[in-house]
Amino acid sequence: MQKKILVIDDDLNVRDYLVSLFEDNGYDVCVAGNVQQGLEAVKAKKPDLITLDIEMPGEWGPRFYHKLSQDPELKNIPVVVISGLAGYEFAVVKAVASISKPFDRDELLKIVKETLN
Amino acid sequence: MTKQILLIHGDTDNLTVLKNHSWHHNYGICCAVTKKESVLKFKENNWGIIVADPFIGNGDIVQDLLRIKKQTPRVPLLILAAPEKMDKAMDLFSSKAISYLQLPVNPKALNLALMGASKNIALERKIDRYSERIAELHNAQDLLNQLFEEVPCYISVQDKNLRITAANKRFKLDFGGPIGGVCYEVFKHRTTPCSDCPVVATFQDGKSHTIEDIVTSKSGRQYNVLTQTAPIRNELGKITQVMEMSTDITQIRQLQDHLVSLGLMLGSMSHGVKGMLTALDGGIYQLETGIVQADENRVTKAFGQIQQMADKIKKMVLEILYYAKSRELSYELLDIADFAKNVIDSVTPIAKENDIRLDISIPDSLGQIEVDTNWMEAALVNFLENALDACILDANKAHHWIRFCVSKNKEGFISFSVEDNGTGMDAETRNKMFTLFFSSKGSQGTGLGMFIAHRVVRYHGGTIKVESKAGKGSNFTILLPFQKPDNLEDHEIFTRDIDDKERE
Numbered sequence: 001m002q003k004k005i006l007v008i009d010d011d012l013n014v015r016d017y018l019v020s021l022f023e024d025n026g027y028d029v030c031v032a033g034n035v036q037q038g039l040e041a042v043k044a045k046k047p048d049l050i051t052l053d054i055e056m057p058g059e060w061g062p063r064f065y066h067k068l069s070q071d072p073e074l075k076n077i078p079v080v081v082i083s084g085l086a087g088y089e090f091a092v093v094k095a096v097a098s099i100s101k102p103f104d105r106d107e108l109l110k111i112v113k114e115t116l117n
Numbered sequence: 118m119t120k121q122i123l124l125i126h127g128d129t130d131n132l133t134v135l136k137n138h139s140w141h142h143n144y145g146i147c148c149a150v151t152k153k154e155s156v157l158k159f160k161e162n163n164w165g166i167i168v169a170d171p172f173i174g175n176g177d178i179v180q181d182l183l184r185i186k187k188q189t190p191r192v193p194l195l196i197l198a199a200p201e202k203m204d205k206a207m208d209l210f211s212s213k214a215i216s217y218l219q220l221p222v223n224p225k226a227l228n229l230a231l232m233g234a235s236k237n238i239a240l241e242r243k244i245d246r247y248s249e250r251i252a253e254l255h256n257a258q259d260l261l262n263q264l265f266e267e268v269p270c271y272i273s274v275q276d277k278n279l280r281i282t283a284a285n286k287r288f289k290l291d292f293g294g295p296i297g298g299v300c301y302e303v304f305k306h307r308t309t310p311c312s313d314c315p316v317v318a319t320f321q322d323g324k325s326h327t328i329e330d331i332v333t334s335k336s337g338r339q340y341n342v343l344t345q346t347a348p349i350r351n352e353l354g355k356i357t358q359v360m361e362m363s364t365d366i367t368q369i370r371q372l373q374d375h376l377v378s379l380g381l382m383l384g385s386m387s388h389g390v391k392g393m394l395t396a397l398d399g400g401i402y403q404l405e406t407g408i409v410q411a412d413e414n415r416v417t418k419a420f421g422q423i424q425q426m427a428d429k430i431k432k433m434v435l436e437i438l439y440y441a442k443s444r445e446l447s448y449e450l451l452d453i454a455d456f457a458k459n460v461i462d463s464v465t466p467i468a469k470e471n472d473i474r475l476d477i478s479i480p481d482s483l484g485q486i487e488v489d490t491n492w493m494e495a496a497l498v499n500f501l502e503n504a505l506d507a508c509i510l511d512a513n514k515a516h517h518w519i520r521f522c523v524s525k526n527k528e529g530f531i532s533f534s535v536e537d538n539g540t541g542m543d544a545e546t547r548n549k550m551f552t553l554f555f556s557s558k559g560s561q562g563t564g565l566g567m568f569i570a571h572r573v574v575r576y577h578g579g580t581i582k583v584e585s586k587a588g589k590g591s592n593f594t595i596l597l598p599f600q601k602p603d604n605l606e607d608h609e610i611f612t613r614d615i616d617d618k619e620r621e
Contacts, residue, residue, distance in 0.1 A: 011395075013396035014399060016403070016422070017400075017403070020399075020402065020406065021399075057510065084387070084390075084391030102391060103395065105398075
């Protein structure tokens with residue numbers, strides 16, 4: 001069965017990029033443009049992994065992570081932070097990995113693959 | 118203390134009786150029996166009380182007494198006179214003497230009169246001391262008033278509801294005469310108190326608090342201020358009011374901005390650059406895989422994305438160049454209608470993509486305008502892009518529109534109006550939107566676009582009028598002169614709320 005990845009990023013171009021990249025590599029992908037949409041999507045789709053941007057309009061990424069970790073059913077979903085904001089690694093301490101934009105796609109795919117296996 | 122009394126009396130016997138009696142009562146007495154002696158004594162000029170018969174035997178001393186009384190009006194004068202001369206004495210001295218005693222003098226009566234004079238002196242001294250103190254208090258009050266009024270900062274006194282109960286001259290000059298107005302309305306043009314209000318904090322803990330902020334004057338001009346608070350307590354030690362003192366540090370901040378601008382800008386923009394590079398990388402990936410997979414849709418989309426990112430990067434580099442290096446504007450004479458059509462053409466695809474209706478009004482007969490094409494086009498596109506973003510971000514309306522109207526106004530300016538029904542702005546965003554590095558768009562904004570657009574318009578001798586309301590939409594009117602300006606003045610930006618009625 002295909003593994004499902006939820007991409008949360010406010011930049012439409014970055015979302016499209018990640019969708020193509022993950023789909024081309026055999027993953028099922030869903031997207032969200034902000035924290036609220038991300039929370040709705042994670043409950044509806046139950047993804048196996050989440051990629052999370054940090055700075056977004058309205059609530060920022062660490063707030064999503066905080067709300068996610070409050071839910072016993074969802075708190076174990078692995079989160080990979082992908083952000084251009086310096087110092088973000090301190091904001092989501094339990095992320096399985098933190099990747100800086102612009103990222104190396106092979107490195108990202110390797111992290112995703114290792115995490116999902 | 119013993120009073121020095123000068124006793125002038127021609128009758129030596131009576132004088133001796135009086136002198137002896139007065140000694141018993143601890144009055145220091147000096148006597149004179151003749152006019153000559155009297156005149157000599159007057160010269161000593163240090164008498165506490167003078168008791169005198171103005172008509173002593175060998176010549177009267179009326180004029181001398183009147184002169185002494187004029188010179189030392191505070192020295193009490195008691196007049197002694199024979200019964201037949203009493204009326205004359207009273208006519209001559211009237212109220213200048215405090216008491217009139219008939220000769221031969223009853224020592225007890227004299228003593229009582231002296232005691233009265235003594236009390237008079239003590240009272241007068243007390244009154245003198247009070248007067249001096251009142252004068253000192255008045256001086257101190259004047260000084261404090263002057264300090265309050267003239268101190269080169271904004272001072273206001275506020276009650277618990279943040280109502281201004283007093284304000285100094287400079288405050289009233291720049292923010293109006295708002296006694297009774299609330300601080301957040303007067304200072305920030307807000308409808309609710311600020312979350313980090315230092316006055317509220319001082320009311321809570323009685324300590325002084327400091328905050329740096331941007332405030333907006335009655336003319337719409339913005340000031341960077343450093344605000345400090347101090348509690349004002351009543352006699353029971355309870356805080357009844359709080360004083361807020363704001364120092365204008367705009368010039369310091371502007372200097373700092375210029376000094377560190379490049380470094381700051383790079384730091385602030387690195388996030389945006391990273392996002393763009395990621396999206397560019399994404400476009401390249403889509404292009405590569407689109408070609409490999411022979412997916413025409415993907416290739417077309419990838420081209421669009423790469424083109425879009427190249428434009429964004431170009432715009433950002435132009436902005437950096439503009440900010441990093443002040444350059445002379447390069448004016449050209451352009452047909453206004455052609456110029457305006459070029460401007461709107463550059464945003465039409467994004468409007469279509471996001472289903473935003475564009476209402477365009479560009480008459481052909483507008484004539485020509487002298488502008489720096491690149492910069493003015495970038496500035497106007499920036500206003501339109503902001504309108505697009507405001508519509509895209511607004512999830513509360515089913516249909517969105519942007520009106521772009523170009524016209525001549527009565528004052529001889531050309532007007533570019535950009536109106537939208539997007540998210541609109543609250544008063545704070547509206548006041549700060551032209552500030553360097555202020556962005557309301559999260560990761561999508563650099564905080565440079567509006568700052569530079571404002572500068573470009575200003576350097577062309579133009580003005581910007583902003584009307585906006587959160588949840589309703591915004592209307593920017595950019596007024597430009599037809600020719601390049603000879604002298605540049607610092608033009609104000611005017612911002613205000615739009616009435617709900619106007620918008621609907």
